[in-house]
Amino acid sequence: MTSQTSILNRTAIPLGTFAAGSEQWHAARANGLGGSEISAVLGVNPWESHWTLWWRKKDLLPPVRENEYMRMGSLFEPVIYQHYAENLLPAGHTMTTGTTYRHIDWPWMVANPDGLIFDYRGNLVDGLEIKCAVRDDKWGPEGTDQIPIYYKTQVAWYCMVMGLRGLWIRVVFGVGDWRTYRFEPSEEDFETLLGAGRAFMESLAAEEEPDLDDHSATYSALRYLHPMIDSSVVQIPAELADEWWEVTGRFRDAEEELTGLRSRMTKAMGYAWRADCGAQKVAYRQRPAKGGDPFVKSAKRPDFSDISSIKKGS
Numbered sequence: 526m527t528s529q530t531s532i533l534n535r536t537a538i539p540l541g542t543f544a545a546g547s548e549q550w551h552a553a554r555a556n557g558l559g560g561s562e563i564s565a566v567l568g569v570n571p572w573e574s575h576w577t578l579w580w581r582k583k584d585l586l587p588p589v590r591e592n593e594y595m596r597m598g599s600l601f602e603p604v605i606y607q608h609y610a611e612n613l614l615p616a617g618h619t620m621t622t623g624t625t626y627r628h629i630d631w632p633w634m635v636a637n638p639d640g641l642i643f644d645y646r647g648n649l650v651d652g653l654e655i656k657c658a659v660r661d662d663k664w665g666p667e668g669t670d671q672i673p674i675y676y677k678t679q680v681a682w683y684c685m686v687m688g689l690r691g692l693w694i695r696v697v698f699g700v701g702d703w704r705t706y707r708f709e710p711s712e713e714d715f716e717t718l719l720g721a722g723r724a725f726m727e728s729l730a731a732e733e734e735p736d737l738d739d740h741s742a743t744y745s746a747l748r749y750l751h752p753m754i755d756s757s758v759v760q761i762p763a764e765l766a767d768e769w770w771e772v773t774g775r776f777r778d779a780e781e782e783l784t785g786l787r788s789r790m791t792k793a794m795g796y797a798w799r800a801d802c803g804a805q806k807v808a809y810r811q812r813p814a815k816g817g818d819p820f821v822k823s824a825k826r827p828d829f830s831d832i833s834s835i836k837k838g839s
Contacts, residue, residue: 533684533685533688533689533690536688537626537628537629537636537686537687538626538627538628538629538632539624539625539626540625540626540627540635541624541625542623542625543623551588554625554635555582557627557632557633557634557635557726558633558634558682558725559636559637559682560635560636560637560638560678560679560680560683560686561679562578563678563679563682563718563721563722564674564675564678564679565577565578566578566722566725567717567718567832567835568738568740569674569675569828569835570675571675572589572742573589573740573742574738574740574742574743574746575725575735575738575740576736576737576738576740576742576743577740577742577743577745577746579725579728579734580746583729585750586746586749594659597657598656598657602639602655602657605657605695605697605703606620606622606640606655609640609653609655609695610640614642617644618642618643618644618645618650619642620640620641620643621641621643622638622639622640623637624641625637626686626687627686628685628686631719631722631723633722634685634686634722635686636682636683636686636687638652638653638654638683638687638692639653640652640654641653641687649687649688649689651689651691651692652683652684652687652689652692652693653692654676654679654683654692654693654695655694655695656676656694656695656697657696657697658696659698659699660698660806660824661698661702661704662806662824662825663825663827663828664704664706664827665706665827665829667705668705668706669706670706670708670829671706672706672708673827673828674828674829674830674835676694676708677708677710677714677832678832678835680692680708681708681718682718684709684710684715685710685715685719690709691707691708691710692707692708693705693706693707694706694707694708710832711831711832713831713833714831714832716833717832717833717835718832787820787821790821791810791821794808797810798810798811799824805826806824807823808821808822808823809821809822809823809824810822
């Protein structure tokens with residue numbers, strides 16, 4: 526905890542204490558980047574793309590719509606925080622929450638960790654990030670740093686702003702599975718995030734719209750931006766037409782192959798709800814929300830990559 530890298534700085538400037546998701550909370554981030562946003566800059570956020578984040582920062586897209594899982598996570602977070610404070614804090618330490626900070630040298634770097642931990646002298650010595658997850662298939666064993674890459678970038682961002690060597694991650698799966706992880710970013714991680722964040726902010730200032738990417742959020746945003754259908758016909762380049770036919774053809778073939786594979790997986794699973802290969806979770810059987818026969822859904826392979834290995838848009 527005592528060794529510091531050249532990028533870490535012990536002085537963070539408080540911006541205020543705001544309720545998560547409030548107008549003040551969003552305003553404090555409007556001209557900067559928060560920990561949950563840097564993963565989109567790097568192209569590893571499952572819910573937001575580099576392209577959509579850029580347009581949101583320009584107020585040309587609405588804020589990300591909160592889903593049911595996000596709402597439940599927000600409601601459950603104070604319970605996890607209180608449990609950690611009462612049971613897992615070192616003796617003589619205290620923890621606070623709610624304040625938003627910015628970096629002293631790079632004011633566009635914004636952070637609001639779920640918990641900041643102070644020793645008995647009042648020195649900031651550690652931090653806590655809280656997560657709620659439905660399943661654990663993207664996480665490694667408890668006590669390791671094997672957490673999803675998009676949470677690694679968030680933790681590293683908070684460490685840079687607050688001058689911390691690492692953060693604890695407390696995650697609850699479902700209701701009764703409570704685990705603690707630890708991630709301590711490297712100097713290369715910090716440099717990767719700083720470079721990507723600076724380039725993103727410079728592109729905003731220069732009005733340099735990013736290229737389209739393959740993220741589903743980008744496609745959803747473009748659909749939102751073009752909700753009407755008129756009677757016009759548009760001419761497109763031959764290159765785009767050729768690529769369209771080639772990729773959609775491959776997709777059709779892959780869909781047929783996947784249907785056959787789903788049949789084999791369904792037969793192999795029988796009445797089971799989950800299929801494992803060794804310790805790796807592979808697939809789940811799930812019933813549709815509105816009723817009907819169960820379908821097979823793939824578990825995602827965990828991604829425990831190093832931040833420094835990320836390429837923007839990957």
